[in-house]
Amino acid sequence: MIVSDPLQHEILEHAIQCKTYVAKFHGRADVLDKLEKYIKNEKENRPCIVYGASGCGKTSVLAKTATELSSNDTEHLLVTVPPFEVSTVEIVYNDWLAMKKRSLSDEQRLFIRDLMEERNEILPLYMKLVFDIILTWHSYDSINIELKKLRNVDDCIRYLFNHLEKVHNRLLFIRAICYMTSCRNCISQNELEDVLSLDDEVLESVFQHYIPPVRRLPGILWTRIRNDLDEYITEKEADDSSVIYWYD
Structure with missing residues (x-):
């Protein structure tokens, strides 16, 4: 035992x-x-x-x-623990890009430098969120003017969530995030899939063109969302079970 x-x-x-x-x-x-x-x-x-x-x-x-x-x-x-300097941000981004095997165009690098120089202080969390937004770019993409409005951490989170809503089923993404956040003592992945499977509106949005023999959310859909949020979600043990929750 x-x-x-x-x-x-x-x-x-x-x-x-x-x-x-x-x-x-x-x-x-x-x-x-x-x-x-x-x-x-x-x-x-x-x-x-x-x-x-x-x-x-x-x-x-x-x-x-x-x-x-x-x-x-x-x-x-x-x-x-003070904020970062602009010069430090560039060094960190270069290292992170190398780890991800990604690169940026000169225009994109200039935009990021200007964005950071406009900040009164650069918090690591803000810097990390901006980097995750950068990872959604292609080297040939033009700069989205809306990015200049990313003034703080909340702005970055909203931008990332809006992006993920487009990548995934919008209703599924919103409900999954809401259910996970509303659980006081966290929630296991199986429990979250169970709750989503009991949400008729979610199932209707997922099965618009197909009626499955069993009305249950395919686990792969939550897994894809989880993978995109992987660096912001962590696991811990609760009552001998593994549960997920947001990084504090």
């Missing part, structure tokens, strides 16, 4: 999330140095506060710190 160990699950989840955050980490050398010095100061027993605006990369900084520790002993009890 396999006994579920909640602590072991928690440790594993943290390790997986840590690896995910660190994989695309760039810069922040000054912040990392402060945190590492604090951790290695054995005489310090006061808490260290890591603070910054929502989406500035606090979790990523802590994940990186957990994997790379230095050996200096200096007090650093208040550590600010």
Whole structure:
């Protein structure tokens, strides 16, 4: 009999999330140095506060710190995580594009540089969302003027969701996101497919030209949505089951 160990699950989840955050980490050398010095100061027993605006990369900084520790002993009890510089954004984007084996035209690169220079501050979350929008481009695509309206994280999320509504069945996408978000204690993928399969409006939109022998949502439809949202959805254990939820 396999006994579920909640602590072991928690440790594993943290390790997986840590690896995910660190994989695309760039810069922040000054912040990392402060945190590492604090951790290695054995005489310090006061808490260290890591603070910054929502989406500035606090979790990523802590994940990186957990994997790379230095050996200096200096007090650093208040550590600010500042926004990115425009020059840093370009370096990060070049690396991410190489990882995705993608490239941009000179016009697209110039547009991105101008877009970032117009920002008073560049949060890593904003930068990541803009990058995901970039991945929907072709090198021969002209610049969509609507992209200049992406002023903040909320604007980017709306733009991405509008794009995904067009890629997937619009009603299916909206209902799937709403059901997943409305569950207080998260939801398993099987449960989400069950709920969607009980939604007559969703099924009617999916089976417009075909009447299946069993009225149930094909699992592949949610899988496609999940794949497109993969970097914004994570899994955790709840009641010995794997459930999905948004990244905090």
